[in-house]
Amino acid sequence: MTTEQVWKALAQIPDPEIPVVNVVEMGIVRGVEIEGNKATITMTPTFSGCPALHLIREQLERTARALGFDSVEVRTVLSPPWSTDWITPEAKERLRRYGIAPPKPSSAQDFLIELEPAPTPCPRCGSLNTSVKNTFGPTLCKAIYVCNNCQEPFEGFKTV
Amino acid sequence: MRSEVREALIAKLTALADDEVILAHRNSEWVGHGPILEEDIALANIVQDELGHATLWYGLRQQLDGSDPDQLAFFRDANEYRCCELVELPKGDWAFTMLRQYLFDLYEALWLEAARHSTYPPLAEAVQKIIREERFHLQHTQAWIERLGQGTEESNRRLQQALEMQWSYAQQLFVPIPGEELLIAEGLVPDLAPVKERWLEHSTRHLQAAGLKLPINPGYQPTSRAYHTEHLWSLLAEMQSTARWDAEAKVW
Known part of the structure; x- marks a missing residue:
């Protein structure tokens, strides 16, 4: 299993509140590390009080486990703070088409x-x-x- | 970190979080009762942000002493809370609520701006996060002060009345907690005196431009966060009732 494969799997997770974009292109997933049979995923909150955070964390963990890792850790980092500049141009275009x-x-x-x-x-x-x-x-x-x-x-x- | 600095930092983080939780709960009382739908939604958004900020502050405390944020919010009695009295006052009318939120937002924005350079990296990181959300609050409540102050005779009168009540309570936001001088000396948190100076300058200018008069007589000004108004007891009784009734709350 390579980090690219993990990234690809995580890019299948839609944003819970705006399902036309995924959590990777929204800039929420910050990093993926693999060590033996353990995956560590780093994520960052968009807004600190966003109620979708728990759901996103759960889905990241479930998706990584489904790839066969024995242990999955989802870490939350605050720095550097999330910015809308991290949303990819493709995702921005999809947002526009979504209204x-x-x-x-x-x-x-x-x-x-x-x-x-x-x-x-x-x-x-x-x-x-x-x-x-x-x-x-x-x-x-x-x-x-x-x-x-x-x-x-x-x-x-x-x-x- | 020296143990007395650590203790002071825990106390400061608790005070920051408690202000946000209590103010958020007070304002949540408007949900479903706002004067118009858009404002109902806007205030609910602000409340949600403030709860997010409280989660971050309690989270920083958790890193220091392992305390559980939910336990702190839902299982502490009023005597153990360290919020200021301003946030405890009943929600009053719309002018009262908007003025309090404005005075608090301005304080929070200016404090955060000064705290960006904290020597404690977890705090500096949380500040960078919160500051981006806070500017939307200030923009919103600032506009309400203008609208009510320059609106009708009635709206101006109500806002002026709220100001007479709140102005001295708001000064408690700038009273250091015991041990805060240790944190300031090490650069962990900013000195409150220059923050207060900027707050007075900004708020005075904005309130006067909105047609309000600053109260001449200093009213009751609370000093210690160990003491509370009677209102905190009833607020907590409601806020904590579900958690205390069923701490697991697994069945809805």
Whole structure:
């Protein structure tokens, strides 16, 4: 068993809240190490209070065990903190097609300054004439927008 | 780490986590009762984030003394809690809740900013994580202060009334806990004095711009986190009831 094979198996696990993307391309899985018959998987939380974390941890462990490892350890690391920049371009495109505006490139901006002066394009019609309805949405990682062009409300990934 | 520094760090982490847990529980009382659906959802999100932060702080304590975060949250009595009194006060009206969250968010954001350079790597790492979430809170509550302060005569009056009550309670956020000077000397946590200075500067500017007057008379200002208002007892009775009724809670 090689680490590549483990990575490939883990890439089959969908994100519990956004099933069109998987936990590897979301940047949640940070590392895979194999030592004899033991696999150590390192993961990082997206948002610290995300209720999907337990589920993701369980699924990582179950998937690695199914590959035949006697012992599987899933470790959580906080550093460096997860950023939406780690979501792969392919996954961002899939988010958009799913109806969720993907995050913008995150900069190391000062956290006290106003957020997002640049408009978020509507994932349906592409219009830049959109406005934020709520900084908080149905999950911790998303905000609610409305498109003033096609009149549709939509979710957008928060840029962190 | 010297044992007295370790003890002080455990106490500080407990205080940080306890503030978040109690404030989160207070605000969770709005779930299903928010003034509009969007705000109900927004406040529930903020609550969930604060619980996430508490989990991180309790987790850091666990690394030091092996204590179980669930035990700390659900099986400690009010006397053992180390939250400040501000977070215990009943939720009041919407203006009261938004003002408290704003004053707390501003303190938390500024404290975190100063704590980024902690010499204790696990704490510095947790800070980097939390800071990214906190800015969304501050942006949200800051806007509510403007909205209520400059809204109607009624909304301004209610916000002003909340400020008269909370301003002195909020000062407790900047009272060091016993032993905190040891942590500051070793660079583990930031000195609260400059954080307070920045907090006063930011909050004064924002509150005045929203048409509010800072209270002239200093009211009751709590000092020790070992003492609590009567409200903490009833809050814990509700918050801990399920866990104490059935600690395993395996059957729903």
